[in-house]
Amino acid sequence: MFGTVAADIVLRVPVLPKPGDHIGAEPLGWRLGGSSANLAVALADDGHHVRLVSIVGSDDLAEHLLHELADRGVSTELCVHVDGRSPRALILLDPDGERTIIGLDRGSATDVLPARQLPGSVEGDCVVVESYRRYPAQRAARDSTALVVATLPPANETDWPADILIGSERQVPASWRTDPFNSGRFVAGERLNWVVVTRAERGADAYGGDGVVHAAARPARQIDATGAGDAFAAGMITSLIAGRTMAEAMDVGTARGAAAVEVLQSVPPAWLDGERMT
DSSP: OBOOOEEEEEEEOSSOOOTTOOOOOEEEEEEEEOHHHHHHHHHHHTTOOEEOBOEEOSSHHHHHHHHHHHHTTEEOTTOEEOSSOOOEEEEEEOTTSOEEEEEESHHHHHOOOOGGGSOSSOOSSEEEESOTTTSOTHHHHHTTTSEEEEEOOOTTOOOOOOSEEEEEGGGSOGGGTTOHHHHHHHHHOTTOOEEEEEOGGGOEEEEETTEEEEEOOOOOOOSOOTTHHHHHHHHHHHHHHTTOOHHHHHHHHHHHHHHHHTSSOSSOOOOOGGGOOO
């Protein structure tokens, strides 16, 4: 897995601020976060051997983050230290559990990982790439036998290879909205099978060559929306690796996303043994 590990600094606010607002906040401390760290922990909880390739700083926080990942079963020997502070994000939580994320110390979070420090071809079932702006697109060609899952690309990207592209509806480029699958094929290539879009309380849709698969959202009492999309992705990936259909995988994903919003944390909750699928 190629992506971000960060420290999430969490503030509970009475309302998400608007321009010119002056509001109070309740500090809730910091916790392990970052989209790829969230997903890596969820996949490790499902019993997968997960190796995370990420960039952390040279500060003490880096060791705390890597230690927490290791405690949750994620291998971090391929993570790279760079000079400077480890990535941080400010998480603002409103009374409904909705969050606004403000990235801090973005320098190390956007560095391109030196090619010499990338592992060779990956022996595994799945490769997850958070952003090809940080990792060479040639990675996917090396891992042609694995399921390659990547986040939806920013607008105007033309080389974003994947078997599955996934992201929230806010991440869908405007030009994709009328035909997400064929738009995705233009940047991901012929190997693309699905474009998956999560829609919060409206569930999720997977766009493929033969049509659309919809999964309804599960009822949930939202406390913290942070990481819900990562929990969805983990449930979907685990299901597909186990040989389930996309419809079945989407259903597991929505169940995982609903469970994630009911806890106050960025990484998804540890699943009950009976829910594991590996």
